[in-house]
Amino acid sequence: MSTPRLFIDDSLSEGAEIPGTPAQAHHLGTVLRRGAGDAVAVFNARDGEFAARIVALRKDRCAYVLGTRTRPPAAEPDLRLVVAALKRDALDWVVEKATELGVSVIQPVTTRRTVVDRVNGERLAAIARGAAEQCERLSVPEVRPALPLHAALDAWDGAPLLVAAERRGAAPIGQAAAGLRLPCGWLVGPEGGFEGGELDDAGRRPFVTAVALGPRILRAETAAVAGLAVLQALAGDWTAT
The missing domain is CATH 3.40.1280.10 (SPOUT methyltransferase, trefoil knot domain)
Structure with missing residues (x-):
């Protein structure tokens, strides 16, 4: 089972708890059948990508706690x-x-x-x-x-x-x-x-x-x-x- 990748525009750092979007909550819970404790990856261009896990998941709300950074930010083509x-x-x-x-x-x-x-x-x-x-x-x-x-x-x-x-x-x-x-x-x-x-x-x-x-x-x-x-x-x- 692959680990879902989720884009979050908030500032990301190791150990932080980050809220997800209602759309992500629906996708994780209803489509992917994931729950609290399951692994995800969270990323943006500014901070890079982090291993994370779901700490809360309801119909229209979710949150993740971030672990270690797995990819640093890097320049992308314009x-x-x-x-x-x-x-x-x-x-x-x-x-x-x-x-x-x-x-x-x-x-x-x-x-x-x-x-x-x-x-x-x-x-x-x-x-x-x-x-x-x-x-x-x-x-x-x-x-x-x-x-x-x-x-x-x-x-x-x-x-x-x-x-x-x-x-x-x-x-x-x-x-x-x-x-x-x-x-x-x-x-x-x-x-x-x-x-x-x-x-x-x-x-x-x-x-x-x-x-x-x-x-x-x-x-x-x-x-x-x-x-x-x-x-x-x-x-x-x-x-x-």
Whole structure:
């Protein structure tokens, strides 16, 4: 039986008693059938990961006492995803997989062809937390409130941003990413792709580079994951030994 990993944003230290969330209490007691005395692991990016045990568990409340630290905090890649708001199931999947791939920030955007009129940020943040707990990373990506595409580009800090630009004759993503170093970002459009004017506006910004993902047209969620994998392999922490 594997030990559940739980993200806690409170300060963590050996010997401390830390309250859990109602969602964690439900998951531990109802889904996993755990109880007081059972082992868990508690973590965050600031303090690292600690062995712990459950000291209280009720329907909507729980608490843990922390033992020794098993992993110290460590730097994680500053790889960012800017993704057009997709339909619920597709966007949920993208957030989960982007978390597994190590992104630091997920910025949903609205575009001219976006068909979704609302993004549930709390739901996406919960999915990101759950994925971080499962994939053994210490941090949870920041899921930012949705913005119009132009506003997200206006607020960008100047780090390199590659944009998936199908049918534009752009350079292959592997060629463009080969010389990059983090921080950098990956921008993916909606199901119908960006409109030409949106790509033109993005391309006028000095930090934006249009790239191609091969000869096939990919679904938006596939493009999001494929591009992140390339960036991790060529510029991110997949290069670490």
